[in-house]
Amino acid sequence: MEIDTETVLKIARLSRIKINEGESADIQKDLNRIVEFVKKLGEIDIDGVDEFNFGKTNIEDMRKDSVTIYDNTDDILKNTKNKNQDFFTVPKIVE
Amino acid sequence: MRREAKKKMNIEKSQLVKGAKNDFVFVIGLEVHAQVRSNSKLFSGASTEFGAEPNSNVSFIDAGMPGMLPVVNSFCIEQAVKTGLGINAEINLISRFDRKNYFYPDLPQGYQISQLYEPIVGKGIISIQTEEKLSKKVGIERIHLEQDAGKSIHDMDPTTSFVDLNRTGIALMEIVSKPEINSPFEAVEYIKKLRLIMRYLETCDGNMQEGSLRADVNVSVCEINTYQKFIETGDYDLLGTRCEIKNMNSLKFIQQAINFEARRQIKLKEAGKEIAQETRLYDPSKNQTRPLRSKEDAHDYRYFPCPDLLNIELKRGWVDKIRDDLPELPDQKIPRFINDFNITPYDAEVIIAEKATADFFEAIATNTDGKIAANLLINELFGRLNKDSLSFNENPTTVEQMRELINLIQKDEVSSKGAKEIFDHIWNSGGNPTDLVDKLGLRQVQDTSFIEQMVDDVIKENPAQVDKVKSNPKLIGWFVGQVMKKSGGKADPKIINKIVNEKLT
Numbered sequence: 001m002e003i004d005t006e007t008v009l010k011i012a013r014l015s016r017i018k019i020n021e022g023e024s025a026d027i028q029k030d031l032n033r034i035v036e037f038v039k040k041l042g043e044i045d046i047d048g049v050d051e052f053n054f055g056k057t058n059i060e061d062m063r064k065d066s067v068t069i070y071d072n073t074d075d076i077l078k079n080t081k082n083k084n085q086d087f088f089t090v091p092k093i094v095e
Numbered sequence: 096m097r098r099e100a101k102k103k104m105n106i107e108k109s110q111l112v113k114g115a116k117n118d119f120v121f122v123i124g125l126e127v128h129a130q131v132r133s134n135s136k137l138f139s140g141a142s143t144e145f146g147a148e149p150n151s152n153v154s155f156i157d158a159g160m161p162g163m164l165p166v167v168n169s170f171c172i173e174q175a176v177k178t179g180l181g182i183n184a185e186i187n188l189i190s191r192f193d194r195k196n197y198f199y200p201d202l203p204q205g206y207q208i209s210q211l212y213e214p215i216v217g218k219g220i221i222s223i224q225t226e227e228k229l230s231k232k233v234g235i236e237r238i239h240l241e242q243d244a245g246k247s248i249h250d251m252d253p254t255t256s257f258v259d260l261n262r263t264g265i266a267l268m269e270i271v272s273k274p275e276i277n278s279p280f281e282a283v284e285y286i287k288k289l290r291l292i293m294r295y296l297e298t299c300d301g302n303m304q305e306g307s308l309r310a311d312v313n314v315s316v317c318e319i320n321t322y323q324k325f326i327e328t329g330d331y332d333l334l335g336t337r338c339e340i341k342n343m344n345s346l347k348f349i350q351q352a353i354n355f356e357a358r359r360q361i362k363l364k365e366a367g368k369e370i371a372q373e374t375r376l377y378d379p380s381k382n383q384t385r386p387l388r389s390k391e392d393a394h395d396y397r398y399f400p401c402p403d404l405l406n407i408e409l410k411r412g413w414v415d416k417i418r419d420d421l422p423e424l425p426d427q428k429i430p431r432f433i434n435d436f437n438i439t440p441y442d443a444e445v446i447i448a449e450k451a452t453a454d455f456f457e458a459i460a461t462n463t464d465g466k467i468a469a470n471l472l473i474n475e476l477f478g479r480l481n482k483d484s485l486s487f488n489e490n491p492t493t494v495e496q497m498r499e500l501i502n503l504i505q506k507d508e509v510s511s512k513g514a515k516e517i518f519d520h521i522w523n524s525g526g527n528p529t530d531l532v533d534k535l536g537l538r539q540v541q542d543t544s545f546i547e548q549m550v551d552d553v554i555k556e557n558p559a560q561v562d563k564v565k566s567n568p569k570l571i572g573w574f575v576g577q578v579m580k581k582s583g584g585k586a587d588p589k590i591i592n593k594i595v596n597e598k599l600t
Contacts, residue, residue, distance in 0.1 A: 010395075014196070014197075014198065014395060014397070015198060015205075016198045052189050052191075052406050052408075056189075056406045056407075056408040057167070057405040057408065058408050058409070058410065059169045059172065059173070059410075059413060060169075062167045062168065062169035062172065063135075063140070063166045063167060063169060064168075064169060064170070065133050065168050065169070065170035065171070066134065066135060066140065067134050067135045067140060067141070067142045068139075068141065068154065069142070070141060070152070070153065070154055072153070073148070073150045073151050073153075076158050077150060084251075084252065084255070084257060085149065086149040087150065087251075087257035087258060088150070088200070088257070088258040088259075089252070089255040089256070089258070090200040090247075090256050091255060091256070092249065092252075092253075092254055092256050093200065
C-alpha cells in the first residue's frame with residue numbers, strides 16, 4: 001500500500017494537525033518508509049494461527065472495582081493554559 | 096442484511112403515519128447508552144460518582160496522558176454479562192476491545208475504547224407492549240462495552256465551552272436494537288422495559304436526567320406494501336434510508352423527535368426527493384430535528400483492535416453462575432404475582448415498577464390477602480409518597496405495620512375508611528395498627544344483635560320510607576346509610592346490608 005498525498009492530507013485532517021504543502025511531501029515519504037518497514041511482519045507465516053489464541057485475560061486477573069482517590073485536579077489541568085475555574089476551556093463547540 | 100423467515104405480523108394503527116397519499120410504517124432502531132453501575136471506571140480506579148467537583152475524578156489514564164495503560168475493571172465485565180443474561184442474550188466467551196479514533200475536545204485519548212468486532216454480548220430479546228396492548232418482541236443485536244466521553248458545558252461562557260473529564264472513561268453499555276420498533280410509543284416502552292430490567296439487575300441506575308441512560312434513535316419510514324414484503328423476507332434493505340437522532344435523554348423528546356422525523360421524511364419521499372443518510376439533532380424548543388453540521392470524514396473512525404488490552408476470555412461456569420444468581424425479573428414476576436396473589440395485571444405492573452416495591456408487596460401480601468395488600472400499597476402508600484414527593488425508600492411504614500393493617504381489614508375489624516385513618520396515623524406518627532384501632536375508636540361493630548337493634552329502630556322511626564321500599568328497592572341503601580349513621584360509622588356495612596335486606600325484602 002502506497003500512501004499518496006491525498007491520504008496524508010486526510011489523516012492530517014482527521015487528526016486536526018495542520019500541515020502545509022511543503023511539509024506534506026516529507027511526511028508522505030516518512031510514512032511510506034514506516035509502512036515499508038512494518039511490512040516485514042507480513043513475511044511471518046500466520047496460517048492456521050487463531051488471532052484469539054494468545055493474549056487472553058480472564059476475570060480473576062482483572063482489576064477489582066475499587067476506587068482510588070487521586071486528588072490531582074491541579075495536575076490534570078497543569079499542561080494547559082486554557083482553563084477556567086477547574087474546567088478545561090476550548091473554542092465554543094456549537095452544534 | 097438478514098434473511099430469516101419471520102412470522103406474519105399485523106400492522107397496527109399506532110404503527111402508521113399518515114402521508115398525503117399513502118400511509119407509512121415507522122421503522123425505528125435504538126442504540127441505548129447505559130452507564131454501568133460500578134464504583135470505579137472501566138479502565139481506571141477513578142470514582143464514577145455523579146456531581147463531583149469538576150476534574151476531580153480523573154486518573155492519568157482518563158486524561159490520556161502518554162504511557163498510561165488501561166486495566167479492565169472485572170466488575171464492569173460482570174455487569175455487562177449480567178445485563179446480557181437479563182435480556183436472554185448470547186454471551187460471547189471471547190470478546191475484544193477496539194479503538195474508535197476521532198478528534199473531539201471531550202475525548203483526551205483521541206480515541207474511544209469500544210468493541211466493534213467482538214462485542215461481549217450478542218443477540219437477545221426484549222418483550223414490550225404495543226399501544227394496542229399486544230405483546231411484542233424486539234430483537235437486540237448486541238451489547239458492547241465502551242468508555243464514556245467527558246462532558247462539554249456550553250452555557251458558562253459566551254466564547255468558550257467548558258470541559259469536565261469526570262465522566263471520561265466511565266463504563267457504558269451500548270445496547271443496540273434491531274429496527275423492529277414500530278411507533279414512538281413502542282420506542283418509549285422499549286426504553287422503559289430495558290431500564291426496568293437493568294434496575295432489577297442493578298447494572299444501571301437508569302437515571303436519564305443525570306445522563307446515565309441516553310439513546311441514539313434511528314428512524315426511517317416505509318410504505319405499507321414494502322413493509323409487508325420486509326416482514327415476509329426479513330430483508331433489511333427494503334426499509335429505506337434512515338436518519339440517526341443523536342443523544343436523546345428524555346422519553347418525551349424521543350417521542351416528539353420520532354414523530355417529527357417520520358413526517359419530515361414522508362414529505363421528502365412524497366416530493367420525490369432523496370433522504371440523505373445523516374446524523375441529526377432534536378431541538379425541543381422548536382420541536383424539530385436538524386442535521387449536525389456536516390462533518391466530512393466524520394465517520395472514518397479507523398477502528399482497530401486496542402493494542403493496550405488483552406482479549407477477554409470468560410469461563411462458561413462463571414457465566415452460568417451469574418445466570419443462576421439472577422434475580423427474578425419483571426417478565427417472570429408479573430405472572431407470578433397475578434397467580435399467587437390474585438391481583439389484576441394492571442396492579443401487578445404498577446407494583447413491579449421498582450424491585451423495592453415488588454419486594455415490599457410480596458412481604459406484606461404473603462399469607463395475608465393480595466387484593467387488600469395491593470389496594471393498600473397502590474392507593475394509600477403510593478398515593479401518599481406521590482403527594483409528598485418521596486421515593487419508595489423514604490417510606491416510613493414497615494412491613495409489620497402493613498401486615499397488621501391488612502389482617503384487621505381481612506377480619507373486618509376496621510372498615511376500609513377506618514383503615515385509611517389508621518394508615519394516615521402510621522404515616523404521620525407511627526404506631527401499631529391493632530392498638531390504633533381502639534385508640535382512634537375505629538373498631539368496627541360486628542355484634543349482630545346490636546346491629547339488628549339499630550336496624551329495627553330505624554325501621555320503626557321511618558314508616559313512610561318502609562312503605563316505599565317495595566316499589567323502590569333502591570331505598571335499601573338509604574336504610575343502610577341511616578343505620579351506619581346511628582352507629583357512628585362503626586357498624587360493619589356488610590352485616591347491616593344483610594340484616595336490612597332480610598327485614599325489608
